[in-house]
Structure formats: C-alpha cells, structure tokens
Amino acid sequence: MSDDLRYPVGKWARETTIDAARRRALIDQIARAPGLLSAAVAGLTDEQLDTPYRPGGWTVRQVVHHVPDSHLNAYVRCKLAVTEQTPPVKTYDEVAWAMLPDVSATPVATSLSLLAALHSRWVILLRGLAAPDFERGTQHPEWGSMTVDDYLGLYAWHGRHHTAHITSLAERMRW
Numbered sequence: 392m393s394d395d396l397r398y399p400v401g402k403w404a405r406e407t408t409i410d411a412a413r414r415r416a417l418i419d420q421i422a423r424a425p426g427l428l429s430a431a432v433a434g435l436t437d438e439q440l441d442t443p444y445r446p447g448g449w450t451v452r453q454v455v456h457h458v459p460d461s462h463l464n465a466y467v468r469c470k471l472a473v474t475e476q477t478p479p480v481k482t483y484d485e486v487a488w489a490m491l492p493d494v495s496a497t498p499v500a501t502s503l504s505l506l507a508a509l510h511s512r513w514v515i516l517l518r519g520l521a522a523p524d525f526e527r528g529t530q531h532p533e534w535g536s537m538t539v540d541d542y543l544g545l546y547a548w549h550g551r552h553h554t555a556h557i558t559s560l561a562e563r564m565r566w
Contacts, residue, residue, distance in 0.1 A: 396445035399555035403548040409540045414525060417547040422514045424550030425507040428458060431557040432499055439566060440499060444556040451560065453489045454553050455499045459506040460488055465546045466513045472527045472539050473520065480529045480537075517543065 409417070432440070432455055440452040449457065464483060471478045488494075520539070528538040537545075560566075 396448070396556075396559070398552070399559045400548070400551050403545055403552070405541055406544050409525070409544065411522065414540065414543065417543045418514060418517045420547035421510060421517070421543070421550065424458075424547075424554070425503065425510050427554045428455065428506065428550065428557075429503045431554050431561070432503070435561075435566065439561075439564075442560065442564070444560045448556075449489055451557050452499060453494055454556055456494045456497065456502045457485065457489055458550065458553050459502050459509060461485070461549060462506065462509055462513070462546060465542050465549075466509060466516075468529050468531075468537070469513070469516065469539050469542050472529045472537075472542070473524045477527075477536075478529050480531055482532055 406413070432451065435451065440455075441450050443450050444454060460483075468480050471480065517539075525540045525543070526538055528536050528541070531537045534541075
C-alpha cells in the first residue's frame with residue numbers, strides 16, 4: 392500500500408511481457424473486482440457514500456459509478472482490438488461523467504450490478520481468447536498503442552485502485 396491517497400496501490404505500470412500464468416492471474420483479478428468493490432461499500436450510509444476519498448477527490452459514490460463507466464469503455468476497446476486492425480479509440484471526460492445527474496440520482500447498487508454483469512461477460516471473452524489475440528491492439532490518443540494485454544493489466548489494477556480508495560478511506564475514518 393502507498394501513503395499517496397491518490398494511488399493507494401501505487402501507479403499502474405505497463406508490463407512489458409505477460410505470460411499465460413500472469414494473464415490468468417490478471418483475468419482472475421478482473422473477475423473478483425465487482426465482489427471486492429461491493430464488499431467495500433456494503434453497509435455504508437448516504438453520508439459515507441458522499442464523503443470524498445481524499446481532499447479534493449471524488450466521493451465514494453462517484454468512484455462506484457466511475458468504475459463501470461470506465462470498464463465499459465475498456466470492454467469495448469478489447470472487443471475492438473480483437474475484431475479490427477488497430478482501431479483508434481476515443482477517450483472520455485471522466486470528471487464530466489462523474490458530475491452527470493445519473494451519478495447522484497442512481498443507487499450505487501445499480502452500478503454494482505452493472506459492473507458484475509459486465510465483468511461476467513468480459514471474463515468469458517478474455518478466457519476464450521487465444522494467446523495471439525492478447526497482442527492485438529488499439530491506438531489510444533493518450534497512451535499510444537495499447538494491446539489487449541495492456542488493457543488487461545491496466546483494468547486489473549484499476550479495480551484494485553478504486554476499491555482501495557474506498558477501503559483506505561473506511562480505515563482512516565474507522566467505519
């Protein structure tokens with residue numbers, strides 16, 4: 392764990408080589424992410440959900456809604472990578488999305504259900520891909536060339552990263 396409240400599990404680092412065993416471990420992390428995020432917010436009150444995980448940071452509620460927003464984009468990017476030749480992908484304004492009215496009006500249970508269903512499909516896709524499929528990629532406007540392996544590593548980290556935002560806040564606040 393890191394002392395930096397922005398990066399409680401450290402910053403993501405692109406792995407240069409991902410072998411079959413590491414790939415299975417990353418897919419397993421993606422499979423577990425919805426349950427871990429759900430457990431992190433279980434029993435939290437609205438007041439707790441509306442607490443920023445760090446000064447100037449998003450609220451727990453915003454974090455919970457952000458994760459499926461982000462992972463939906465990643466799922467689509469993976470599917471594009473394995474069905475097209477290095478397609479360009481679009482970014483989105485995460486901060487603007489976190490401020491949209493659905494974030495404050497939608498129960499977190501809705502986004503947790505969405506994340507669980509999404510990860511169910513995503514894990515089936517990932518476990519069904521052949522080894523060469525993980526080398527296929529997209530062209531990301533900020534990250535450059537991104538392979539399916541890169542997305543796998545990034546989003547396994549992303550789930551842990553945001554869950555740790557919540558669990559470290561709960562620990563600091565003694566919830």
